[in-house]
Amino acid sequence: MSLNLLTIPAVSRETEEKLSHYRALLEKWQAAINLVSPSTLREADTRHFKDSLQVLPLVPAAAQTLYDLGSGAGFPGLVLAIARPDLSVTLVESDQKKCSFLSTVSRETKAGAIIANERIELATANRPAPDVITARALAALPALLALVAPWVVANPAITLIFPKGARAEEEVAEARKNWDFDLVEHQSATDPAARILVLTAIRARV
Numbered sequence: 001m002s003l004n005l006l007t008i009p010a011v012s013r014e015t016e017e018k019l020s021h022y023r024a025l026l027e028k029w030q031a032a033i034n035l036v037s038p039s040t041l042r043e044a045d046t047r048h049f050k051d052s053l054q055v056l057p058l059v060p061a062a063a064q065t066l067y068d069l070g071s072g073a074g075f076p077g078l079v080l081a082i083a084r085p086d087l088s089v090t091l092v093e094s095d096q097k098k099c100s101f102l103s104t105v106s107r108e109t110k111a112g113a114i115i116a117n118e119r120i121e122l123a124t125a126n127r128p129a130p131d132v133i134t135a136r137a138l139a140a141l142p143a144l145l146a147l148v149a150p151w152v153v154a155n156p157a158i159t160l161i162f163p164k165g166a167r168a169e170e171e172v173a174e175a176r177k178n179w180d181f182d183l184v185e186h187q188s189a190t191d192p193a194a195r196i197l198v199l200t201a202i203r204a205r206v
Helices: 011-031 046-052 078-083 096-109 120-126 139-154 168-175
Strands: 065-069 090-091 115-116 132-135 159-164 179-187 195-204
Touching: 011 046, 011 096, 011 195, 046 078, 065 078, 065 120, 065 139, 078 090, 078 096, 090 096, 096 115, 120 139, 120 195, 139 159, 139 168, 139 195, 168 179, 168 195
Parallel strands: 065 090, 065 132, 090 115, 132 159
Antiparallel strands: 159 195, 179 195
16 A cells, blocks of 8 residues: 655745744653653654644635644644634643643743643533544554544544554554544655554544
8 A cells, every 4th residue: 555655845934933932842841741751852843743744735715713632742733723713723632730731831932822721521421523533652543532422423524634554554453443434644754664643534433
């Protein structure tokens, strides 16, 4: 199967400055709380920021709302909120300390992201279905689909964008046992072994 090779999109000078401030805050807060794997902090530009920016062209231009699940340190959701200020981004994260970090970055970069300090199961029960859902390093694809099922039912036009590692093909095969969906796979620009899965027309098998 041939893959689309992603590239890192160019961003404005203002966006670059905001992302630079984001990185400085990440380094400062990492000393107090574990936001990202310490081994990746030195390569944060590539491992986290560029890795998140490559998702930007995959978000439909007409999308108005995006939920980032298990946001952690805000990748990719908060980067997308900074790069696309027209997009309403909600960061769903159950850890209070991480939410404090996300709130600080959003406020100081004027990203305008909504910070939802709650479990995903509560979010799906109480929040309207978005246009787009992202999640990085949260769960295997079958588990992700089970988590977002209420939103998939509520919005059949929803787009799911999930960065995945070397086991992407295995996860897709497992997910197809219970779900039908259209899939476009993209090869990551930051990791040759990684993939970004874009799912649409998602339907649970009955």
